[in-house]
Amino acid sequence: MFSPVPHRFRAFISYLMVSCFISTTALQGQILRDSASLNLLKQCVDDIYDFRFDDASYASQKLNKSFPEHPVVYLVNGMITYWKNYPLIPSSLECNSYENDLRSCISLCEESYNQVDYAEYLLANLGARGMLLLFYADNDLSENVFPLAKGTYRYIRQCFDYSSFYYDFYFFTGLYNYYREAYPDTHPVYKILAFLFPKGDREKGLREMQISAQNSIMLKGESYSFLSHIYMHYENNYQQAYDFSKSLYELYPSNLQYLGSYLKNMFLTKKYNEAENIIRSSEGKLMNSYFQAQLTIFNGLLQEKKYHNYALAKKLYTKGISDMAPYGYYGNDYASYAYFGLSRISDIDDDKSGRKAYRKKAIEMTNYKKVNFDD
Structure with a gap:
């Protein structure tokens, strides 16, 4: 298996x-x-x-x-x-x-x-x-x-x-240099396997990807995307992740995956007004059901974090989880954000069993437990 x-x-x-x-x-x-x-x-x-x-x-x-x-x-x-x-x-x-x-x-x-x-x-x-x-x-x-x-x-x-x-190749070498060192550090079970591959250089990898993001012709999007992800999930520097996701969104404003990443970083950096403006401008547009499910979960975060309307947030989180279900494993990360939210609301309602159950479900669905919007 x-x-x-x-x-x-x-x-x-x-x-x-x-x-x-x-x-x-x-x-x-x-x-x-x-x-x-x-x-x-x-x-x-x-x-x-x-x-x-x-x-x-x-x-x-x-x-x-x-x-x-x-x-x-x-x-x-x-x-x-x-x-x-x-x-x-x-x-x-x-x-x-x-x-x-x-x-x-x-x-x-x-x-x-x-x-x-x-x-x-x-x-x-x-x-x-x-x-x-x-x-x-x-x-x-x-x-x-x-x-x-x-x-x-x-x-x-x-x-x-x-x-x-060519400058674009810095994307390739940067990814290898960074992940060769960072991934085994965060997933120790792979450390033995990592010894089979040439060593990398974490800091050098980040520098190379930034060179690619600033200078490459074809790979600016991928470079910004990975830099945003790395600073969010591995370096835990949400402001830096936000900066890269904003550059990516400005480069490809119609790309729904990049828009979702941009919104995520807004919430992680507590830019709730900016997030709300993007959400409202996206509502009513012809978008696929996967992104609509993301928007529902983001709306839940908005109601919880900005307006403290926990009853509405709970409804939105629950709907978002349901709407994300048809996408199976692909939608697990976003569903986990909703479960983390339901756990926080259960805690506010003094529902200890609900808090534990929802949090357990959230942790089971994501590989990045620190990205939970708890703070």
Whole structure:
């Protein structure tokens, strides 16, 4: 039986792979030799992350017309599917096409023996593997994560040979340097396993990711996203996490995942008025049910923390938990925030059994017990 893989370490593996593909802008390759195609690819990636899917699909079609059956096109199509159907869960109708596109990309890359284009194919291969790992890990499909991750490591090691080519690669090296040291520190059970990998440097990793966030062409979003997550969950510096999530939101204001992260950091830094303005401006807009469930939980936090309307907060937390249930493991972190809130309200109501039961449930649902909004 495989054990669950914590959220951002799972995403670390996957985004690591995606970064390898996107960061090849300084290398030679079929698509990347042509400046017009390179600019089209850059715009396509921006369109994907800012949820402009019609524009992204049009760009993908143009790339496919110029470079038919190129693995990069399959990777781009997988990225479009992932974000267009965010959050992608096992019951999603698009899962088959998502997996097929990414496995087609991997197969095309591994069947190519053209040394001139090896870097581009290597990194597209890693990108596709990363997107698959992201999907499997986000949904606690550990039986799929570990075999794929095991076969991917040798490709990751090859990428270190390219770390000096471009600013974007600082994202890759930064993630490795940071998580190689930070993850075993917070999860001691993995310390023995960590000895199998070259040592990292926690501080250097943070500096490298900040270089990527400030200077890279393609990976600013991912760099800001991970910096925000790291400062929130590992460094416990909520103000710094807020600053990075704000930069990310301003870069891709239509991305619902990044908007949720921004709101979370507002509550952690007690910026309740700012959070309320964002919540109110989001209400009534056409958004998916997953983000609507997040908004319900954030509204619960707002009623509890700003207005001290505990009865309404309790109703909102309960509704948020119910609305998040269809998303299973994917929604556990947000459901835990609601359970932590119900525990606090039970304490105010002098309901000791409720306080303990809700808190126990919250702790069971999250890997980051300090992010509970208790303070």
